Amino acid sequence: MASVSIRKVYKSYGKVQVIHGLDLEIAHNEFVVLIGPSGCGKSTMLRMIAGLEDITGGEIHIGERVVNNVEPKNRNIAMVFQNYALYPHMTVFKNISFGLRAAKLPKHEVEKKVAEAARILGLEDLLLRRPSELSGGQRQRVSMGRAIVRDPQVFLFDEPLSNLDATLRHQMRTEIKLLHQKVATTIVYVTHDQIEAMTLADRIVIMRDGHIQQVGKPGELYHNPKNTFVAGFIGSPKMNMLPGEARSHNGAPHLALGEDLLIPLPDRGAHLREGQRVIMGIRPEDVVMVNGQAPGANSWLHDARINVVEPLGSESLLILELGGQSFTGKCAGRIEPAAGTTAQFALNLENMHLFDHESEQAIN
Amino acid sequence: MSAEAIATPLTDASDRLSRPLLRPSKVLMWSVLMVGGLLMVLPFIFMVSTSLKFNNEIYELSLLPKEPTWSNYQFLFEETRFFRWFVNSLIIATITTVSVLFFDSLVGYTLAKFKFRGRIFVFVAILSTLMIPTEMLIIPWFLLSRDLGWLDSYWGIMFPGMMTGFGTFLMKQFFESVPDDFLDAARIDGLNEFQIWWEVAMPLVKPALAALAIFIFLGNWTAFLWPLIVTTSEDLYTIPVGFAAFSGEFTTDWELIMTGATVATLPTLLIFIMFQKFIIRGVMLTGLKG
Ligand SMILES: Nc1ncnc2c1ncn2[C@@H]1O[C@H](COP(=O)(O)OP(=O)(O)OP(=O)(O)O)[C@@H](O)[C@H]1O
Ligand SMILES: [Mg+2]
Numbered sequence: 001m002a003s004v005s006i007r008k009v010y011k012s013y014g015k016v017q018v019i020h021g022l023d024l025e026i027a028h029n030e031f032v033v034l035i036g037p038s039g040c041g042k043s044t045m046l047r048m049i050a051g052l053e054d055i056t057g058g059e060i061h062i063g064e065r066v067v068n069n070v071e072p073k074n075r076n077i078a079m080v081f082q083n084y085a086l087y088p089h090m091t092v093f094k095n096i097s098f099g100l101r102a103a104k105l106p107k108h109e110v111e112k113k114v115a116e117a118a119r120i121l122g123l124e125d126l127l128l129r130r131p132s133e134l135s136g137g138q139r140q141r142v143s144m145g146r147a148i149v150r151d152p153q154v155f156l157f158d159e160p161l162s163n164l165d166a167t168l169r170h171q172m173r174t175e176i177k178l179l180h181q182k183v184a185t186t187i188v189y190v191t192h193d194q195i196e197a198m199t200l201a202d203r204i205v206i207m208r209d210g211h212i213q214q215v216g217k218p219g220e221l222y223h224n225p226k227n228t229f230v231a232g233f234i235g236s237p238k239m240n241m242l243p244g245e246a247r248s249h250n251g252a253p254h255l256a257l258g259e260d261l262l263i264p265l266p267d268r269g270a271h272l273r274e275g276q277r278v279i280m281g282i283r284p285e286d287v288v289m290v291n292g293q294a295p296g297a298n299s300w301l302h303d304a305r306i307n308v309v310e311p312l313g314s315e316s317l318l319i320l321e322l323g324g325q326s327f328t329g330k331c332a333g334r335i336e337p338a339a340g341t342t343a344q345f346a347l348n349l350e351n352m353h354l355f356d357h358e359s360e361q362a363i364n
Numbered sequence: 365m366s367a368e369a370i371a372t373p374l375t376d377a378s379d380r381l382s383r384p385l386l387r388p389s390k391v392l393m394w395s396v397l398m399v400g401g402l403l404m405v406l407p408f409i410f411m412v413s414t415s416l417k418f419n420n421e422i423y424e425l426s427l428l429p430k431e432p433t434w435s436n437y438q439f440l441f442e443e444t445r446f447f448r449w450f451v452n453s454l455i456i457a458t459i460t461t462v463s464v465l466f467f468d469s470l471v472g473y474t475l476a477k478f479k480f481r482g483r484i485f486v487f488v489a490i491l492s493t494l495m496i497p498t499e500m501l502i503i504p505w506f507l508l509s510r511d512l513g514w515l516d517s518y519w520g521i522m523f524p525g526m527m528t529g530f531g532t533f534l535m536k537q538f539f540e541s542v543p544d545d546f547l548d549a550a551r552i553d554g555l556n557e558f559q560i561w562w563e564v565a566m567p568l569v570k571p572a573l574a575a576l577a578i579f580i581f582l583g584n585w586t587a588f589l590w591p592l593i594v595t596t597s598e599d600l601y602t603i604p605v606g607f608a609a610f611s612g613e614f615t616t617d618w619e620l621i622m623t624g625a626t627v628a629t630l631p632t633l634l635i636f637i638m639f640q641k642f643i644i645r646g647v648m649l650t651g652l653k654g
Contacts, residue, residue, distance in 0.1 A: 073554030085545035099553030
């Protein structure tokens with residue numbers, strides 16, 4: 001077990017800087033997920049922790065130790081790769097034990113460790129097969145086995161599930177979570193799948209262009225995004241985000257969206273200047289079709305035209321035109337409204353997010 | 365068969381049984397293949413049959429010798445230095461092949477998987493050697509060998525072929541297709557760079573190694589010009605150089621040449637069978653999933 005601390009880390013390839021002074025403290029036993037769009041530097045960061053990539057500036061500590069100049073094999077880490085990186089010419093047993101054999105561990109100890117890992121991952125019957133004779137999920141389990149037998153202080157995962165189909169991905173997600181409970185270690189996990197991030201992480205780190213945008217518990221990022229990028233990145237379907245202007249109306253602060261829509265601001269927005277330009281964010285689950293039952297106390301009601309209905313079973317997504325603006329909303333799955341009809345919607349304005357128009361930072 | 369099954373999904377088993385076993389298209393295909401195959405092996409058969417003929421029969425184009433005889437083989441091994449040449453060829457082809465496999469793949473790997481200053485320059489320099497024909501190199505090689513005292517020695521015969529630009533290029537291309545993750549995984553597993561090359565990367569390019577081995581072995585086995593120039597003593601001749609001696613100004617001992625050629629084919633055949641298995645297995649093994 002070990003903490004990982006990343007202090008003012010820079011990375012450049014030639015003249016191009018791709019990580020710009022990144023700070024991150026990862027506690028013992030913590031499951032941290034790095035997430036961000038393609039090319040934002042997640043893999044680079046992970047590979048610097050692993051020692052596969054030089055650190056241009058700053059320090060990385062694993063436990064008490066600065067590891068900047070420590071070889072990967074001596075960092076007490078193990079890594080699981082996206083394409084599994086199983087040696088095709090070796091059996092599962094040989095793949096899992098490869099590092100142990102390279103370290104010249106006695107044979108009985110190698111066998112004991114492999115057996116233990118195989119038990120944890122349910123690979124007992126596959127030890128004599130070659131990787132080409134395994135399914136995608138089995139391959140990924142083998143590559144986790146290879147990581148487990150190293151008894152690492154830190155597990156590093158680089159998009160381990162992105163080659164699997166949806167069902168298998170869900171299953172493996174659960175297995176990784178169980179694994180974290182069984183072999184208590186620090187995990188740094190890279191993904192671009194936000195559901196993976198939300199379900200697995202103790203804390204999520206959202207990156208963009210080599211900068212950290214926000215670090216926090218999944219719920220924190222979801223409910224209190226610091227800026228429009230985080231707000232748009234976390235949550236599916238995406239948060240509705242619309243530019244507007246603060247305007248007082250009948251002596252109360254309102255938000256004008258386009259020509260026709262005037263929405264009362266919650267107390268949080270009371271301090272906005274008249275005419276201040278902001279971006280309003282509201283999640284689809286806070287734009288709900290009113291269907292008979294009484295809307296919540298803080299709801300604000302408005303009619304909207306339903307343009308598209310996307311049934312998901314338990315609920316349906318609705319693409320709406322509300323006061324001249326396009327929104328995504330929801331309704332319960334049994335309601336089945338028809339496209340082209342008009343209905344009343346309740347907007348839960350207490351959960352509204354406000355961002356500054358220029359800086360795109362949240363306004364509190 | 366599977367293609368048929370798709371094309372006619374409704375035919376049941378009984379229908380398939382009643383179908384004629386030899387359909388015209390199949391017959392045609394097999395005939396063409398057989399004729400092609402025969403054309404390929406015909407020279408080989410002639411070679412073997414000539415080696416079993418007496419001298420007075422060799423200009424008859426019969427496939428079967430009238431009086432088959434082992435006398436040519438006896439003569440070749442007892443009266444000429446053929447056995448010595450055979451061993452020379454074997455030693456030279458084997459050493460150069462092993463050397464080429466080792467060095468070319470080492471350099472190819474380095475060029476494919478490491479970034480260093482001057483990498484492109486080194487690569488282009490190696491590539492450019494491919495554009496120089498052997499004939500142009502013979503004189504420099506000869507002068508070099510003369511000055512360094514390598515004339516008329518095994519080393520003298522072998523040194524130009526111990527590494528090849530072609531092999532380096534080939535191996536570089538193949539190593540480039542080996543995913544970096546394999547190497548990184550091995551780095552984390554604690555292997556040093558040399559071990560990674562030998563234990564992880566090399567097994568992954570076995571098909572290329574096999575192809576290169578066949579190519580280089582055959583090239584050296586049949587090499588003629590340079591061995592002829594660099595050797596003077598008969599004891600250092602390779603098979604092709606020795607054969608040249610059978611072919612005199614006025615007469616050519618075809619039956620002896622054919623006998624020698626028959627024997628000389630055996631190792632190449634062996635090498636081919638050996639490595640062909642490798643190539644096929646290698647292709648199957650490289651079940652890389654991206
Ligand atoms: N070896 C390299 N040489 C030059 N630039 C590189 C190299 N590796 C990565 N980069 C650049 O660094 C940036 C970060 O790359 P990185 O692989 O870390 O992204 P990522 O967040 O993992 O993206 P993805 O989700 O696509 O895997 C990218 O802009 C990429 O082009
Ligand atoms: Mg990546």
